[in-house]
Amino acid sequence: MIDKKEMIDRLVGVESSKMTYYTELKNTIREMEKKNIQLEIINDVMKSFNIDMSMDVLLKNVLEKLKHIFPIDRLSLMHLNNGALEITGIYPTTSKYVRLGAKIAEDRSLYWRVVRERKAENYIVSKSDAYIENRTFAKLGLKQVLIFPLFVKQKVIGLFSLASEKTIAYSDQDINFLQQLSDQIAVSTENARLYQEVLYVKNEWEKTFSAVDDYMFLVDLNGGLLRANKAARDFFAAPYENGKTRKCILFEELEKAELIDECVRTRRTVSRELFLEDKYFDVFAYPVFDEKDGIYSVIVYMKDVTSKRQYEVQLLQSGKLAAIGELAAGVAHELNNPLTAILGNSQILLRKVDETDDTYFLLEDIYQCGRRCKNIIQNLLTFSRQDEYMFGKFSLNDAVETVLGLIGYQLRQQQIRLAVELDETLPLIEGNAQQIEQVIINLLINARDALLESDRAEKRIIISTRHQDGFVQLTVEDNGTGIPEELHHEIFHPFFTTKRASKGTGLGLSVSHGIIESHGGKIELESEVGKGSKFTIKLPVTRKER
Incomplete structure (x- = not known):
C-alpha cells in the first residue's frame, strides 16, 4: 500500500522531475565526455604526428x-601524388583486399568524386556497381563510409575515410568534429611531408658536403666556426705543435690574410694562397646572403695545391733545363771538332818528342787538358739529355762520379776541398739517373754558395754514400754559413731562397725534393748557423709504385 508521502510526490510530479533531471544530467555528462574525447583525439593528432x-x-x-x-571499424588515408590517388595509411592492416601504396582508379570512383567535388561524403554502401569501391566495401563487411577531403591552403591533398560495419546516424556536430579532425590530419601530414623533404635535402647536402675531400666550413661574421665538412673536421681535430690547435692556427692565418673581412666588405668572392703545415692551399671565401640581401656568414673553401705547385715548378725547371740542354749540346758538338784536332795533334807530337825534352811536358799538359775538356763535354751532354725520364737500374756512386766530373774541377778551383767517401758495396737502385744527378748538382751548388759566403780559411764539402735499412743514402755536408732553424721547413718551398736575387731562384731544393719524393725517397736536413749544413738523401733499394 502506498503511503501518503509517496502519493503526494506522484500527484505533484516530484518523482517525474527527478527522473528527468537525472536523465538530462546523464546526457550532459555523456556529451561532456564525448567532447573531452574529441579534444583528446585532436590533441593526440597534434602531438603524436611526427616523422x-x-x-x-x-x-x-x-x-x-x-x-x-x-x-567506427576502419580508418584509411589517401594522398594525391603526381596526379594519382594513393593509399598511404590503413587500420586495421590485416585485410587482404586493401594494400598500402595501391592507387585508386579514377573512373567510377567514389573517392575521386569527393576529390573533384571538394566536399565530405556520408555514403551508405549499396549492392549496386555504381562505384568501383562497392565491391571492396562489401568484402570488408562495411555498411557506411564517411569520406572527408584533406585541405591545405584551399587545395585538396588527399582523403580521410572512416568506415563502419553498421549504419550510424551522425549529427551535424559529429560531422563538424570529424571535419575538424580531418583538417588537423591534413595539416599534420603536410607538415610531416614538408619535413621529410627538408630532411632529405639536408641529408643529401650533408652527404655531398662531407664527400668533398677539400676543406669546407662555414664561419660567422666574427670568424666563429659554425659548421664544417668531414675533411675539415678531421683537419681541425689533428694535434698541432706549441699547444695550439690546427683550427686556431688556421684562423690566425685567415685573419692575417684579411680573407673574411674583405669578403664581407666587398660582398664578393675573395681568394688567397696560404701556406700551412708545409702545404700550399688555395683558399676562397664566399659570402652567404639572407632574404634581405645581408651577409650573415661566409663559406670558406680550402684546396691543397702543394702537388700542383711542385709540378709547376718542375715544369718551369724542366723548361729551363731543356733550353740549357739544347744550348749545351750545340756548344759541345761545336767544341768536339777542335778538341779532336787538339788531342790528335798533341798525341802525334808526343810520339815525336823525347820525354827528356822540355816541350814534352808542355805537350803532355795540352793533351791532359784536352782529355779533361772532352770528359766535361761528355758529362754535359749526358746531363743535358732531357728526352724521357725513364726509370731503370743504376748506381748512385756512378751518379756522384758523373756530377763530380762535371763540376768537381770548378769546386777545387774555388779553393773548396772535396772529400769523397763512396760505399763500394752499394746496391743498384731503380730510378732515373739524370734526375738524381740533377739533385746532386743542386746540393753541391748550394754547398758551394754557402762556403763562398763564409769566412772560413778551410772550406770543405764531404760527399758520402752508404747502404742502411733498405735504403741507399747520399750525404752532402759542408762547413759553410748554415741555415737558421726557423727556415728549415721553408727551404724546400718553391721560390724560397736565402741567396741574393742575382744568385738564386728558389727552385733548386724544391725541384730536388719533388724528384726524391717521386723516387719514393726522402730528403733530410741538419744545419746549424755558423757550423754548416748536411743534406741526406734516402732512396729505397726497391722502389714502391707511387
Missing part, C-alpha cells in the same frame, strides 16, 4: 579513441 610515427600507428591511436564515441 618517426607511421601512418598505421597514428590511425590505430585515433581509431581506439574514436571507438569510445562512434562505432
Whole structure:
C-alpha cells in the first residue's frame, strides 16, 4: 500500500522531475565526455604526428579513441601524388583486399568524386556497381563510409575515410568534429611531408658536403666556426705543435690574410694562397646572403695545391733545363771538332818528342787538358739529355762520379776541398739517373754558395754514400754559413731562397725534393748557423709504385 508521502510526490510530479533531471544530467555528462574525447583525439593528432610515427600507428591511436564515441571499424588515408590517388595509411592492416601504396582508379570512383567535388561524403554502401569501391566495401563487411577531403591552403591533398560495419546516424556536430579532425590530419601530414623533404635535402647536402675531400666550413661574421665538412673536421681535430690547435692556427692565418673581412666588405668572392703545415692551399671565401640581401656568414673553401705547385715548378725547371740542354749540346758538338784536332795533334807530337825534352811536358799538359775538356763535354751532354725520364737500374756512386766530373774541377778551383767517401758495396737502385744527378748538382751548388759566403780559411764539402735499412743514402755536408732553424721547413718551398736575387731562384731544393719524393725517397736536413749544413738523401733499394 502506498503511503501518503509517496502519493503526494506522484500527484505533484516530484518523482517525474527527478527522473528527468537525472536523465538530462546523464546526457550532459555523456556529451561532456564525448567532447573531452574529441579534444583528446585532436590533441593526440597534434602531438603524436611526427616523422618517426607511421601512418598505421597514428590511425590505430585515433581509431581506439574514436571507438569510445562512434562505432567506427576502419580508418584509411589517401594522398594525391603526381596526379594519382594513393593509399598511404590503413587500420586495421590485416585485410587482404586493401594494400598500402595501391592507387585508386579514377573512373567510377567514389573517392575521386569527393576529390573533384571538394566536399565530405556520408555514403551508405549499396549492392549496386555504381562505384568501383562497392565491391571492396562489401568484402570488408562495411555498411557506411564517411569520406572527408584533406585541405591545405584551399587545395585538396588527399582523403580521410572512416568506415563502419553498421549504419550510424551522425549529427551535424559529429560531422563538424570529424571535419575538424580531418583538417588537423591534413595539416599534420603536410607538415610531416614538408619535413621529410627538408630532411632529405639536408641529408643529401650533408652527404655531398662531407664527400668533398677539400676543406669546407662555414664561419660567422666574427670568424666563429659554425659548421664544417668531414675533411675539415678531421683537419681541425689533428694535434698541432706549441699547444695550439690546427683550427686556431688556421684562423690566425685567415685573419692575417684579411680573407673574411674583405669578403664581407666587398660582398664578393675573395681568394688567397696560404701556406700551412708545409702545404700550399688555395683558399676562397664566399659570402652567404639572407632574404634581405645581408651577409650573415661566409663559406670558406680550402684546396691543397702543394702537388700542383711542385709540378709547376718542375715544369718551369724542366723548361729551363731543356733550353740549357739544347744550348749545351750545340756548344759541345761545336767544341768536339777542335778538341779532336787538339788531342790528335798533341798525341802525334808526343810520339815525336823525347820525354827528356822540355816541350814534352808542355805537350803532355795540352793533351791532359784536352782529355779533361772532352770528359766535361761528355758529362754535359749526358746531363743535358732531357728526352724521357725513364726509370731503370743504376748506381748512385756512378751518379756522384758523373756530377763530380762535371763540376768537381770548378769546386777545387774555388779553393773548396772535396772529400769523397763512396760505399763500394752499394746496391743498384731503380730510378732515373739524370734526375738524381740533377739533385746532386743542386746540393753541391748550394754547398758551394754557402762556403763562398763564409769566412772560413778551410772550406770543405764531404760527399758520402752508404747502404742502411733498405735504403741507399747520399750525404752532402759542408762547413759553410748554415741555415737558421726557423727556415728549415721553408727551404724546400718553391721560390724560397736565402741567396741574393742575382744568385738564386728558389727552385733548386724544391725541384730536388719533388724528384726524391717521386723516387719514393726522402730528403733530410741538419744545419746549424755558423757550423754548416748536411743534406741526406734516402732512396729505397726497391722502389714502391707511387
